[in-house]
Amino acid sequence: MMQKKVCMLGGFAVGKTSLVRRFVTNMFSEHYQTTIGVTVEKKTVTVDHQDMMLMLWDLYGEDEFQHVRESYLRGSSGYILVLDGMRKATLDTAHMLQQTVVRTVGPLPFVAIINKSDLQSEWEIDQTIIEQLREQGWPVFFGSAKLGRGVEELFGHLATLLMDPSLQPRAHS
Amino acid sequence: MPVDKDWTQLRTLLLAPEQTQLDELRERLDNRSVEPRDVSRVLPEAFAIRGGADQQMSTVLTPYVENGFIATVRKSPQTIVDAIAPIMGPAIRQAITRALQSMTEAFNHSLDESLSIRGLQWRLEAWQTGRPFAEVVLLHRLRYRVDQVFLIQRDTGLLLHHVAADGVVVQDQHVLSGMLTAIQEYVRDSFGATRDQTLNQFQVGEWTVWVEQGSRAYLAGVIRGTPPASLREKFRDVLDRIHAEQADAFVSFEGDTAPFQMVQPYLEDCLQAHYESGQSRNALKLWILGSITLLACCWWGWTTYQAHARWAHLVAQLKTEPGIVVTNERSMWGDHHLEGLRDPLATDPSSLISEAGIDPSTVTALWSPFYALDPQLIKRRAQVMLKPPSTVQFHIDGDTLVATGSASSEWGTETRRLASFVPGIAYYRDQSLVIVSIPDLLSQINHAAIHFSPGSATVEPSERSSVDQVLVVLRDLDHAVAQSGQRLRLEVLGSADGTGSVALNLQLSKQRAEAVFEMLKGERLGASTVVTVGTGGPLDRRGLASQYPAQRIVTFQASTEPLEPKSEPARP
Ligand SMILES: Nc1nc2c(ncn2[C@@H]2O[C@H](COP(=O)(O)OP(=O)(O)OP(=O)(O)O)[C@@H](O)[C@H]2O)c(=O)[nH]1
Ligand SMILES: [Mg+2]
Numbered sequence: 187m188m189q190k191k192v193c194m195l196g197g198f199a200v201g202k203t204s205l206v207r208r209f210v211t212n213m214f215s216e217h218y219q220t221t222i223g224v225t226v227e228k229k230t231v232t233v234d235h236q237d238m239m240l241m242l243w244d245l246y247g248e249d250e251f252q253h254v255r256e257s258y259l260r261g262s263s264g265y266i267l268v269l270d271g272m273r274k275a276t277l278d279t280a281h282m283l284q285q286t287v288v289r290t291v292g293p294l295p296f297v298a299i300i301n302k303s304d305l306q307s308e309w310e311i312d313q314t315i316i317e318q319l320r321e322q323g324w325p326v327f328f329g330s331a332k333l334g335r336g337v338e339e340l341f342g343h344l345a346t347l348l349m350d351p352s353l354q355p356r357a358h359s
Numbered sequence: 360m361p362v363d364k365d366w367t368q369l370r371t372l373l374l375a376p377e378q379t380q381l382d383e384l385r386e387r388l389d390n391r392s393v394e395p396r397d398v399s400r401v402l403p404e405a406f407a408i409r410g411g412a413d414q415q416m417s418t419v420l421t422p423y424v425e426n427g428f429i430a431t432v433r434k435s436p437q438t439i440v441d442a443i444a445p446i447m448g449p450a451i452r453q454a455i456t457r458a459l460q461s462m463t464e465a466f467n468h469s470l471d472e473s474l475s476i477r478g479l480q481w482r483l484e485a486w487q488t489g490r491p492f493a494e495v496v497l498l499h500r501l502r503y504r505v506d507q508v509f510l511i512q513r514d515t516g517l518l519l520h521h522v523a524a525d526g527v528v529v530q531d532q533h534v535l536s537g538m539l540t541a542i543q544e545y546v547r548d549s550f551g552a553t554r555d556q557t558l559n560q561f562q563v564g565e566w567t568v569w570v571e572q573g574s575r576a577y578l579a580g581v582i583r584g585t586p587p588a589s590l591r592e593k594f595r596d597v598l599d600r601i602h603a604e605q606a607d608a609f610v611s612f613e614g615d616t617a618p619f620q621m622v623q624p625y626l627e628d629c630l631q632a633h634y635e636s637g638q639s640r641n642a643l644k645l646w647i648l649g650s651i652t653l654l655a656c657c658w659w660g661w662t663t664y665q666a667h668a669r670w671a672h673l674v675a676q677l678k679t680e681p682g683i684v685v686t687n688e689r690s691m692w693g694d695h696h697l698e699g700l701r702d703p704l705a706t707d708p709s710s711l712i713s714e715a716g717i718d719p720s721t722v723t724a725l726w727s728p729f730y731a732l733d734p735q736l737i738k739r740r741a742q743v744m745l746k747p748p749s750t751v752q753f754h755i756d757g758d759t760l761v762a763t764g765s766a767s768s769e770w771g772t773e774t775r776r777l778a779s780f781v782p783g784i785a786y787y788r789d790q791s792l793v794i795v796s797i798p799d800l801l802s803q804i805n806h807a808a809i810h811f812s813p814g815s816a817t818v819e820p821s822e823r824s825s826v827d828q829v830l831v832v833l834r835d836l837d838h839a840v841a842q843s844g845q846r847l848r849l850e851v852l853g854s855a856d857g858t859g860s861v862a863l864n865l866q867l868s869k870q871r872a873e874a875v876f877e878m879l880k881g882e883r884l885g886a887s888t889v890v891t892v893g894t895g896g897p898l899d900r901r902g903l904a905s906q907y908p909a910q911r912i913v914t915f916q917a918s919t920e921p922l923e924p925k926s927e928p929a930r931p
C-alpha cells in the first residue's frame with residue numbers, strides 16, 4: 187500500500203491536534219493540551235479506488251519562542267496549513283511556515299484550513315483575505331474540528347493532490 | 360452553365376482515382392468501426408505503454424480480473440488448487456514444522472524445569488500471572504530474543520517492512536516507526552547533534568531497542584533480554600545487504616513499500632533468540648531424586664494415614680467401652696496421649712491398645728478412677744463386693760439390684776445390709792431369692808444317694824444328675840458354712856448288698872465311695888470343707904436300711920464343726 191508522510195503545520199492552539207484526532211478517531215476535546223515535539227498518527231484513505239496510508243505528523247505549534255524544526259519536515263509528501271479563524275496572526279504564521287517548507291523540502295502539495303468555523307461570527311479572518319489566499323493559489327478550506335465539519339474533505343483533498351501532484355494550483359506569493 | 364460542367368468533367372478526369380480514395384477515407388472516418396484485427400496487432404504494446412505510464416491501467420482492469428478470478432474459483436477450483444499447490448505445500452509444511460519445533464522446545468523446557476525449586480517458583484509465577492507455565496519458563500530461560508525488526512525509511516519515517524517473532528503482540532508498527540523516527544530527530548535536535556550522530560540504543564523496561572543507521576533506511580530491533588555484540592554485527596550486515604540489493608527501490612521510493620517485501624528473509628534472519636540450555640544430566644538426577652522423594656512421601660503418607668486410622672478406631676472403641684470416658688486424646692508424630700476417667704472394673708485399656716495394633720509404649724494414659732453407672736459395671740461391682748454364691752444371679756434394673764436363685768440366709772441378710780453401699784445401686788430386691796439354711800442343706804445332702812449296678816463301682820450315666828444335685832447343694836453349703844464361720848465335714852460312704860463275700864463287699868464299697876469322691880474332687884470347694892471317703896453301714900445307723908434294701912449305694916455324711924481360730928482371713 188502507498189504510504190505518505192504528511193505534516194500538520196500552523197500556529198499554536200489553532201487545532202492541529204484536534205483535527206487529526208477528529209479525522210483518526212472521530213473524537214474532540216475542549217481541553218487544550220499543547221503538543222510537545224511530534225505525535226505521529228495513521229489513517230488509511232481511498233483515492234481513486236486506491237488505498238493510501240497517511241502518516242500524519244502532528245507538530246507542535248509555531249510561536250515566537252519555538253520555530254518549527256526543519257528536520258521534522260524532511261521526507262514529507264505534503265502538508266496541511268492550519269489557521270485559526272479567530273486569530274489573524276495565525277495567517278502570518280501559516281505564510282511563514284509555507285515558505286519554510288518550500289525552502290527546505292520544496293514546493294509540496296498542501297491544503298490550508300481555517301479552523302473553528304463553529305465560531306465563525308467571531309472570526310478575524312474575513313472573506314477578502316480568503317479571496318486573496320485563493321488568488322495566490324492556496325486551496326482554502328473551512329472547518330471545525332469540534333463539529334467535524336470539513337475534516338474529511340480536507341484530508342481527502344490532500345490525498346488526491348498526493349496521488350496526482352499536477353492538480354496543485356501553482357502557488358505564487 | 361457549360362463552364363461549370365466542363366470543370367467538373369475535367370476534375371473527374373484528372374482526379375478520379377484520388378476522388379475514389381478520398382470517398383473511401385471519408386467513409387472510414389464517418390463509420391469509425393474499429394477492426395478487431397487492427398486492435399489485436401497493437402494491443403500488447405498499448406498495454407505496455409499505458410501500464411508503464413501510470414496506474415490507471417491496473418486500476419481499470421482490477422475489478423474485471425478480480426471478478427474473473429472469483430468466477431474461476433467458483434467454477435473449477437481444482438484448476439486453482441493445481442496451480443498453487445506446488446507453492447503452498449512447502450510453505451504450509453514449513454509453518455507446521457516451525458510450530459511443532461517451538462512446541463517441543465517449550466515442552467522440553469517445561470519438563471526440565473518442572474521439578475526444580477526454580478521450577479516451583481516459576482509455576483507459582485505462572486499461576487499468579489495467569490500465563491502458561493511453558494511461557495514463563497521460556498521467558499526466564501531467555502538470554503535474549505529479538506521480538507520485532509523494523510526497516511524504516513530514514514527521511515519519511517515510513518515503515519518499509521516489519522517482522523515479529525511468534526507470539527509477540529505487535530501494537531501499531533506504522534505509528535511506532537513514525538514515532539521512532541520523530542524521537543530520533545527530537546533527540547538529535549535537542550543535543551544539537553549532526554545527522555550522523557544518532558540514537559543507537561535505548562532501554563524500555565526489559566526491552567532494548569537497537570537502531571542501526573543506513574544511508575537510506577535504518578533497522579530497529581526490539582530485543583528482550585541482553586543481546587550479544589555479535590547481534591549488532593548481524594543487524595549491520597543485514598542492513599548493508601538490503602541497501603545493496605534494494606538500491607533502485609530506495610531511489611525511486613515514493614511511498615510504495617511493495618518492493619521491500621523482498622527483504623522479509625533478511626529481517627527474519629534477525630529474529631534470533633538464545634535460551635539457557637537445560638542440563639539433562641541434572642534433570643535425570645532431579646528425576647531420580649524427585650521419584651525417591653515422591654515414594655518416601657507416599658510411604659510416609661500411607662503409614663501416617665494408617666496410624667491415624669488405627670488411633671481413631673481405638674479412640675472410638677474406648678468411647679463405646681463401658682466404664683471408660685475419654686476426655687482428651689492427642690496423636691502426634693507417633694506419640695499418643697490419652698486422658699480420661701476409668702472405672703477400676705472396666706476393661707483394661709492397654710489390652711485394647713495392643714489389640715488395635717498400637718505399641719502401648721507410645722501411649723501415655725492418664726486415667727482418673729470413677730464409678731461408672733453402666734449396668735454391666737454396676738453388676739460387676741456388685742459381684743465383686745457382694746460375692747454371691749454361684750446359685751445366685753444378679754440383674755440390674757435401673758438403680759435396683761435384683762437377686763434371684765438360692766442362697767443361704769446368712770448371705771441373704773448380709774447382702775440386704777450391704778447392697779445399697781455398692782456405688783450405682785440404690786435399691787435391692789430379693790423377693791425371688793430362695794433362702795436355704797445350713798441344716799436344710801445338710802439334710803438334703805445327707806439324704807442323697809447314688810445307686811450302682813450289682814457288682815459295679817462305676818457311676819452310671821443315669822446317676823450323674825444325682826451327683827450334680829449333690830454338687831449344687833454342696834456348693835451352697837460350702838459357701839454358707841464359710842460365711843457362718845464354721846467348717847463343713849463331708850464323708851462319702853460306699854456300701855454293697857449282702858450277696859458275695861464280706862471282703863469283696865468291703866472292697867466294692869470302698870471303690871464306689873472313691874468313684875463318687877473322684878467326681879466331687881473336681882469341684883472347687885472352700886478350704887474349710889473337708890471331704891473324706893469311708894465305707895460301712897451308715898444306713899443302719901441312720902435307719903435308712905428299709906429305704907434302700909439293696910444297699911448298692913454311696914451316701915453322704917455331712918456335718919458342720921466350729922472353725923479353729925485364724926485358719927481363714929476375715930472377709931471384707
Ligand atoms: N470551538 C472550537 N475549538 C477548537 C476547535 N479545534 C480546536 N479547538 C480548541 O482549541 C484548543 C487547541 O486545540 P489543539 O488541537 O490542541 O491545538 P494545536 O494546534 O494542536 O495546539 P499545539 O499543539 O499547542 O500547537 C483546544 O482547546 C481545542 O479544544 C474547533 O473547531 N472549534
Ligand atoms: Mg497539538
